Amino acid sequence: MVWAGMCAAIDHLRTHKNGKLIIFEKGGGFGGTWRDNVFPGCCCDVYSNLYSFSFEQNPDWTHIYPNQEELLAYLTAVAQKYDLYKYVRFNTAVDEARWNENKKQWDVTVVVNGGKDSEYGSGYTVTSDFLISCVGQLNIPKYPHIAGSDSFEGKIMHSARWDWSYPLDGKNIAVVGTGATAAQIVPEVAKVADHLTVLQRAPAWVIPRHDSIISEWRKSLLRHVQPARQWFRAESMKARESFHEAVTQAESAKAKQMREITLAHMHKQLPDRPDLWKIFTPSYSPGCKRSVLSDDYYPTFLRDNVTLETRTISRITKKGILFQGQESETEFDLIVLATGFETFDYMHPLKVFGRNGRSLTEIWHGLPRAYKGVTIEDVPNFGMLFGPNTNLTHNSLILVIEAQSRYINALVDAVLDVKAHGKHLSLIPKLEVIESYNLDLQKTLKKTSFADPNCNSWWKNSEGIITNNWSGTAVDYQNLVSDVIWEDYEIEETDGSETFVLRRKASTHIGRVNEETHLSTSTLRSAFVKCRSFLNWFCYSWNSQVDTQYEQVLKLSSDSEYNKPSRRLET
Structure with a gap:
């Protein structure tokens, strides 16, 4: 590693x-x-x-x-x-x-x-x-043991062994898996494939990603003002640490909030599709498997060239995949194995x-x-x-x-x-x-x-x-x-x-790297307001980011033990 x-x-x-x-x-x-x-x-x-x-x-x-x-x-x-x-x-x-x-x-x-x-x-x-x-x-790479894999005349590739020499345009493609890797591959492949079929064995909890471009102004601030860089990292760490209870304690209030956030995200991105809501809702606790962060995974299934397949694979044939209950195979040019690692x-x-x-x-x-x-x-x-x-x-x-x-x-x-x-x-x-x-x-x-x-x-x-x-x-x-x-x-x-x-x-x-901040967000905001104009801009930009990127996570961290004095360790 x-x-x-x-x-x-x-x-x-x-x-x-x-x-x-x-x-x-x-x-x-x-x-x-x-x-x-x-x-x-x-x-x-x-x-x-x-x-x-x-x-x-x-x-x-x-x-x-x-x-x-x-x-x-x-x-x-x-x-x-x-x-x-x-x-x-x-x-x-x-x-x-x-x-x-x-x-x-x-x-x-x-x-x-x-x-x-x-x-x-x-x-x-x-x-x-x-x-x-x-x-x-x-x-x-973990390769699933599927009967008939050696007979397939098309292309099979594992996500960790991607072959960029193979053209995807106009192909019928199957992606096996619905974890974090598949959630990144699927939206991109769907843009160029003639048809994409996603094989889901069990759905994942999908959390809003809220990715965004970091502006040149903010990069300049982080490059030249070390306290700002340290605070930004400390706040990010605090947000992430507060997420721990949500993914480890199934009956906690934070786990309940996580369910509400993820389901609301699904309903918003798949409007008027209760058929997909049912298929995409996990039957297990948040945290039992690694959650998926994505803003474009669900919308991909609204495309006309994308199909969600939940039937199990009976075997792989020369031309494609025979699913359980099928009399004839579904033909594919490429099978992508997003099946993880040993x-x-x-x-x-x-x-x-x-x-x-x-x-x-x-x-x-x-x-x-x-x-x-x-x-x-x-x-x-x-x-x-x-x-x-x-x-x-x-x-x-x-x-x-x-x-x-x-x-x-x-x-x-x-x-x-x-x-x-x-x-x-x-x-x-x-x-x-x-x-x-x-x-x-x-x-x-x-x-x-x-x-x-x-x-x-x-x-x-x-x-x-x-x-x-x-x-x-x-x-x-x-x-x-x-x-x-x-x-x-x-x-x-x-x-x-x-x-x-x-x-x-x-x-x-040995000690440890202590990256927590002892200053509250409100205190730092007040200090930044008194700085030069580009610092004022940073405060506005950061506040906006908290409202979007961290809103759900900070909501979970409001009563986190991470913020209690007993968790503040030596510098």
């Missing part, structure tokens, strides 16, 4: 200017999911000013929600600014990582792909004192072997878990970003990634500190600590909307166990990993001594 890998590398280089660091990237450049996913309409459903590093905020976003091209340009610029190209090896995939008990180090075997890169050898092995996994979850095998296809040769597959037994979502039993000197139960559904994942990166780098610092004294250190989370942590976490998760049995999602496995999501807010998670408690780890040095333990305190405080 590009955000995680870049963040971990930058954090390490900040404190180790001449550190020995290798970044292995299987692709040909930085960008990760925003390099792989290039389908029509591809964009982010998190505010652009939040979907960026806190230490590298971008005042030049062109839209409230960034598109794929803009995000890729941002990531490339960050990689260049922090000189990451010096440390990366592109077209290089990690095949196996094996802990060497004698050396107290990792033996990492990689495979080199791509033309010129592979001319000098197909692979090699390196040793490292610490291994950080940043592979993420959303990178291996999300339950976090390290796939990387093979990891920890202490005593135990593989990660053996350790997990099909149920991924990690201490605070970061470290794993029997896997020494290892940390993972975007690991089990760290996914957010209401806010920017970058807020979690930065916190995890800080935590992992504190562990790396400890290992390198001991190495500077001529020894090797191994750190492994204690089994009882992991079990206690995950037991409490799963108890909490069972009470959330994520566990609603009326829907399936990529957040939980076939047994209903939630392996992907974090139960609390982004701030809750930041606080969780703001300290490294050393007694939670088995600590062993090469000579068996405990000099490391004696040199250190019981815990190491």
Whole structure:
């Protein structure tokens, strides 16, 4: 995952200017999911000013929600600014990582792909004192098992493997899926296809997006007035955090308000179509699956060349798809699979072997878990970003990634500190600590909307166990990993001594990035009114944006605990 890998590398280089660091990237450049996913309409459903590093905020976003091209340009610029190209090896995939008990180090075997890169050898092995996994979850496309797929004579493509050489004009196209990706593809494809059929298995809750262009005046203000930029991000974060209860507590007032907002949005965009209202209304709680943010998804189904298909697929034929109850197939030229990613095998296809040769597959037994979502039993000197139960559904994942990166780098610092004294250190989370942590976490998760049995999602496995999501807010998670408690780890040095333990305190405080604002919106408005004319303009523009973009979210946050003094943590 590009955000995680870049963040971990930058954090390490900040404190180790001449550190020995290798970044292995299987692709040909930085960008990760925003390099792989290039389908029509591809964009982010998190505010652009939040979907960026806190230490590298971008005042030049062109839209409230960034598109794929803009995000890729941002990531490339960050990689260049922090000189990451010096440390990366592109077209290089990690095949196996094996802990060497004698050396107290990792033996990492990689495979080199791509033309010129592979001319000098197909692979090699390196040793490292610490291994950080940043592979993420959303990178291996999930292909549904549908009978007859191999017989189709037309084109089948996954949304994450879009083929732009294939012309869409005048084609009969089927899109399988109605999640966030499909909601972005469908409106764009409908503009050029002769006919588009959308295959819906279960409807999603669709929230108004209210995207808009960020004016040059506002970009100028954010570029030159740092307090304005900080406040804008803080207000965005507050709005997002307040959304947490709506998507986790099915019976809460905020969840009820969310239903009202989404249904009103549907009725407004599909006037006089109660037949579609019924089909598009989910039977599960808001938050059970990822909500869709869109202003143009529903209106697409009012087009004459668009059909909604809710029957299940019997099989794929040479010419198209045979739906249940049909006697003859429906012909298609192209079938688009907007079916998501393989999300339950976090390290796939990387093979990891920890202490005593135990593989990660053996350790997990099909149920991924990690201490605070970061470290794993029997896997020494290892940390993972975007690991089990760290996914957010209401806010920017970058807020979690930065916190995890800080935590992992504190562990790396400890290992390198001991190495500077001529020894090797191994750190492994204690089994009882992991079990206690995950037991409490799963108890909490069972009470959330994520566990609603009326829907399936990529957040939980076939047994209903939630392996992907974090139960609390982004701030809750930041606080969780703001300290490294050393007694939670088995600590062993090469000579068996405990000099490391004696040199250190019981815990190491890392802190967190505190981005909350303690000034109310009304106070800031009053201050802005006294500024120069372009600041006055910004106040008017911001007030208008609150009335449109944030109206529903702020409505949900009016009594949020986020605003209570007890949630205001140290600066």
